[in-house]
Amino acid sequence: MTDFLPPIQTTARDDAVLKALAGFVRQEALGPGEKLPTERILAERLKVSRNTVREALTRWEGLGLVERRQGSGTYLKAAVSPDMLHMPLTLAGGNDFAGLMSTLEIRRALEAEAAALCAIRAGKAEIAQIERKLDIMEEAFRTRAGMSSDEDWEFHQAVFRASGNPLFEQIIAAMYEMFHRFWEHPLGVRDFGHASFPYHRTIFDRIAARDPDGARAEALKLIATVEDDLKRGAANLKLSDRR
């Protein structure tokens, strides 16, 4: 018996605007890339001030749902549905060691689970797709003699996608941003990620063999190597007192 009484909202005009706009998007079946009505038109139609419309759109922009281009218009960046779940994550300290370790722990949890699910649920086509990404990655590794974060990422993305759960990909994609930024400032470890290379294929082998526990174990090993690299880098640079 939860006595749940949602606080009444006497003023929530911008939320109301977003709800109306979400309904509009659904009714018009607007997809990513398409243009929304002008702020002025929205203000007039919804009988609110243009300023209120702007605050509402600012919310959506902050959520990455929408992109505003001055002089051009406002465009959808992602699918919008009336019942969306928003989870804004903020990680204190962008590039410091603790922050990266935090994301890595999340990655360990998700990557292991996704690999296991993938071993259970991936279809033949999806497994073939993963292998293709793996081949590309290995080729890039040979020709450029080192890990390539783009190709690496595509491999992992393929695994997440084949897990049958879209949330994995979305959550990790957001975190990948952070790692990407980090890899551009390698902090002393020149061959960052190098040690993780062989585990990509072992993960794929366990998935292809429909061995969830094996896939999970290999994924854990991969993350462990990245963790080691990270610790090594932190020890090199004494990053801890940064800022």
Added chain:
Amino acid sequence: MTDFLPPIQTTARDDAVLKALAGFVRQEALGPGEKLPTERILAERLKVSRNTVREALTRWEGLGLVERRQGSGTYLKAAVSPDMLHMPLTLAGGNDFAGLMSTLEIRRALEAEAAALCAIRAGKAEIAQIERKLDIMEEAFRTRAGMSSDEDWEFHQAVFRASGNPLFEQIIAAMYEMFHRFWEHPLGVRDFGHASFPYHRTIFDRIAARDPDGARAEALKLIATVEDDLKRGAANLKLSDRR
């Protein structure tokens, strides 16, 4: 050879406002709960319009960094540092069975990892805090003869907090929203969550015993019971065609 040409930003006033405000927060060493300057004062000090200040604050509010109370002021809700990483996630699909199962798979991954980390890292005070929440939950279970989602949630929250990784709490908190919404429409299963009750104490026992693998295993069992309840409910109601 990356031909990287970032688009130049001639106007980014609200971002500048946020940067300045973040600097202010750091300089004044403001923590969560503390009040920050009035919109009017900020506008005057930063030599921008109050409207611009509002757009900037709307961004932070959307990120959950700040809470605005009409007539009272704007208050910090979380620690703020100039170099934060924001990753707003929006997950499509609200209340249907597939969506809930998706979140549950994420929960399984995170809850298991968090319990294990907690067994490794939690201090004595944190373990005591978890036990306190557990006692409250068990008491509520006895007196009201059933699971209480609020007390249940507080227990899990304590575990996440003691994991030493703030991201766990943030991610799960967002998903809890979804489950809470769901529990208000119990879909036929009257004693939803009932089966998960005993595992709360077994998880705690393994944490207190500093047994990461045991804690992970018990957490997995708990999620499995919730998963069963969910499947049972879906079978009852044939929810699949909802919306």
Added chain:
DNA sequence: GTGCAGAAATTGGTTGGACCATTGAACCAC
């Protein structure tokens, strides 16, 4: 002095109107 109701000040929320900066399309000279 104490307690409390009501006034006043404070603060975020909203409005309407104005102007600026950028964009993109229509148009024109070459």
Added chain:
DNA sequence: GTGGTTCAATGGTCCAACCAATTTCTGCAC
């Protein structure tokens, strides 16, 4: 066609009010 120019549309910013919720102060009754 090519390369400018003009011009309307659109998002970005500003201002000056007023509204609504909250907090603080004031003054009266006791």
